[in-house]
Amino acid sequence: MRTPLIAGNWKMNKTLDEALAFARYLGEHAPKNGVETLICAPAPLLYSLADALAGTRVALGAQNMHHEAQGAFTGEISAAMIKDTGATYVILGHSERRQLFGETDASVNRKTICALKEGLTPILCCGESLEEREADRTTEVIKAQVISGLHGIAEADVTKVVIAYEPIWAIGTGKTASSADANEVCAAIRGIISDLYSDKAAESLRILYGGSVNTDTVKGLMAEADIDGALVGGASLAAESFHSLTTF
Numbered sequence: 001m002r003t004p005l006i007a008g009n010w011k012m013n014k015t016l017d018e019a020l021a022f023a024r025y026l027g028e029h030a031p032k033n034g035v036e037t038l039i040c041a042p043a044p045l046l047y048s049l050a051d052a053l054a055g056t057r058v059a060l061g062a063q064n065m066h067h068e069a070q071g072a073f074t075g076e077i078s079a080a081m082i083k084d085t086g087a088t089y090v091i092l093g094h095s096e097r098r099q100l101f102g103e104t105d106a107s108v109n110r111k112t113i114c115a116l117k118e119g120l121t122p123i124l125c126c127g128e129s130l131e132e133r134e135a136d137r138t139t140e141v142i143k144a145q146v147i148s149g150l151h152g153i154a155e156a157d158v159t160k161v162v163i164a165y166e167p168i169w170a171i172g173t174g175k176t177a178s179s180a181d182a183n184e185v186c187a188a189i190r191g192i193i194s195d196l197y198s199d200k201a202a203e204s205l206r207i208l209y210g211g212s213v214n215t216d217t218v219k220g221l222m223a224e225a226d227i228d229g230a231l232v233g234g235a236s237l238a239a240e241s242f243h244s245l246t247t248f
């Protein structure tokens with residue numbers, strides 16, 4: 001049985017005061033029983049948010065990290081630093097990181113291995129562009145990203161990974177994939193895991209959908225067999241909206 005996961009990705013938004021007000025609201029409004037909830041916040045907010053969210057059943061994650069454990073990498077943060085804050089998740093290979101900051105399948109793979117070694121749960125993102133979808137290359141693109149992202153990771157570790165399918169054309173555009181289309185790709189990802197590892201691994205690994213998810217679309221997405229949760233950008237920024245996503 002896979003526990004549903006509703007994760008907010010705040011991206012580069014919120015000051016400390018705004019983040020603490022959000023945490024206070026979540027302290028007063030519990031998520032639905034049996035649903036895991038997560039906020040992936042900007043790194044400078046993590047220590048304070050970990051304190052503010054303690055006792056709320058809302059987990060905390062980072063949005064990126066470096067693939068080395070330490071060293072001369074000005075401006076970067078390590079897995080151990082994220083772990084120190086009390087965060088337990090980290091988003092890796094988000095399409096904004098790939099498109100705007102030059103991340104590659106190889107660097108995302110190194111980060112995933114490093115996160116697992118440190119005991120963080122990686123949320124490994126994949127997704128096709130509009131051009132790739134229109135050229136009927138969605139499955140091929142996703143397959144290449146998933147295979148490279150998980151390269152060298154043993155079966156015992158792969159079930160700790162969460163995969164997020166985020167079609168690039170649906171991110172921040174208001175265009176959500178239909179529940180059926182999103183489910184089709186998530187099912188294909190499960191098939192890839194089954195081929196790479198085993199049916200058992202494929203059955204236990206969680207797959208999220210992301211891309212303009214909101215309070216109107218979340219229920220339909222969550223009703224699909226292969227969608228285990230959502231990775232939400234815009235609609236995770238207001239506490240009331242995030243809370244209603246968690247009570248789909």
Ligand SMILES: O=C(CO)COP(=O)(O)O
Pocket residue numbers: 009094166170171172173174210211212213231232233234235
């Ligand atoms: O990129 C996303 C989550 O990681 C999705 O963002 P939106 O929900 O704003 O489309």
